[in-house]
Amino acid sequence: MTSTDTSDTSVLDDPVGESLRGRHAPLGRTLGRAAAYAQDVATFSAVPADPTAADWSDLARLLGPGAFADMFSCPALPPAGWEPVFVLEGRxxxxxxxxxxxxxxxxxxxxxxxxxxxxxxxxxxxxxxxxxxxxxxxxxxxxxxxxxxxxxxxxxxxxxxxxxxxxxxxxxxxxxxxxxxxxxxxxxxxxxxxxxxxxxxxxxxxxxxxxxxxxxxxxxxxxxxxxxxxxxxxxxx
Structure with missing residues (x-):
């Protein structure tokens, strides 16, 4: 049984980052404050809720040039040079x-x-x-x-x-x-x-x-x- 307060939904605002910084850390990779799953595990990547230019740069280095960055439900938008691939509305x-x-x-x-x-x-x-x-x-x-x-x-x-x-x-x-x-x-x-x-x-x-x-x-x-x-x-x- 977990001791985590499951009435607190705030961790769901960044489910990818929270997973990669926690139980799924062995299945991912990090650089600075940027994180991503191993390519054969999942497509998802994450930056903090308040990303800096350095965070986006670290994620770009982590994934490599011309790579697919699946930001899942991250509300932050990347800087210029990141080409949109898809946008999908959900809940x-x-x-x-x-x-x-x-x-x-x-x-x-x-x-x-x-x-x-x-x-x-x-x-x-x-x-x-x-x-x-x-x-x-x-x-x-x-x-x-x-x-x-x-x-x-x-x-x-x-x-x-x-x-x-x-x-x-x-x-x-x-x-x-x-x-x-x-x-x-x-x-x-x-x-x-x-x-x-x-x-x-x-x-x-x-x-x-x-x-x-x-x-x-x-x-x-x-x-x-x-x-x-x-x-x-x-x-x-």
């Missing part, structure tokens, strides 16, 4: 403080199983098919990933990603298109919520604002919107 959602998981009525079906290193090729294939967001060969090392199989085929997945103190992000929620609507996503999220709460932590997640079906599912499961966020990516000078 951050959190599990209620003290809330307990309440599985959906149709939460029956194939067993939910934990995915390991041997499952990575299938996980990458599922991500390529469904495009839930960034996922690399070592992303599963960020936390626990669960899956559902039908006929031996991996058809649904969800897992743990960013982990600021006291919190765990649920991410990579995906189901093959032909099997959506059968409750797989809800069952996987429910199983992850149960695990996170058992550790004395609170779940949170991020979702694109245009993904109204996912937002409706998350709200039905018990998540509530905390704030709007803007996801941005750049190419370094």
């Amino acid at each position: 951050q959602m959190v599990w209620p403080d003290g809330g307990r998981p309440d599985p959906e009525p149709a939460a029956t079906g194939p067993d939910v199983t934990e995915l390991g290193k041997a499952d990575v090729p299938e996980m990458l294939d599922l991500v390529a098919l469904t495009r839930p967001g960034p996922f690399r060969p070592r992303t599963r090392e960020l936390g626990t990933y669960l899956g559902v199989r039908e006929g031996g085929r991996l058809v649904a997945m969800a897992g743990e990603r960013l982990r600021p103190a006291g919190w765990t992000e649920i991410s990579a929620v995906c189901v093959v298109p032909e099997l959506r609507g059968r409750g797989h996503a809800g069952r996987l999220i429910g199983a992850l919520v149960t695990r996170v709460l058992a550790r004395g932590e609170r779940p949170f997640l991020h979702v694109a604002e245009a993904n109204t079906k996912a937002i409706a599912l998350y709200e039905r499961l018990g998540f509530a919107s905390r704030k709007e966020v803007t996801f941005r990516g750049y190419t370094t000078p």
Whole structure:
């Protein structure tokens, strides 16, 4: 059990930086106050909430020239010379403080199983098919990933990603298109919520604002919107 005050949501303002300075430090790299995940783990980078020109310079050196800088929900904008790659509007959602998981009525079906290193090729294939967001060969090392199989085929997945103190992000929620609507996503999220709460932590997640079906599912499961966020990516000078 963690002693962190999970009623404090302020660490969620910089979930990438908080993770890289904490539990995910072994999976990342730093230079000065700039930080980034190892390239085969995740795309995300971070600078402090009050970045200086030196911080941006350190991040550029850390990533290398012409590299992709995925700044996730960082509100600070880089200096001139950083070329925009994408902008995506989204929201951050959190599990209620003290809330307990309440599985959906149709939460029956194939067993939910934990995915390991041997499952990575299938996980990458599922991500390529469904495009839930960034996922690399070592992303599963960020936390626990669960899956559902039908006929031996991996058809649904969800897992743990960013982990600021006291919190765990649920991410990579995906189901093959032909099997959506059968409750797989809800069952996987429910199983992850149960695990996170058992550790004395609170779940949170991020979702694109245009993904109204996912937002409706998350709200039905018990998540509530905390704030709007803007996801941005750049190419370094």
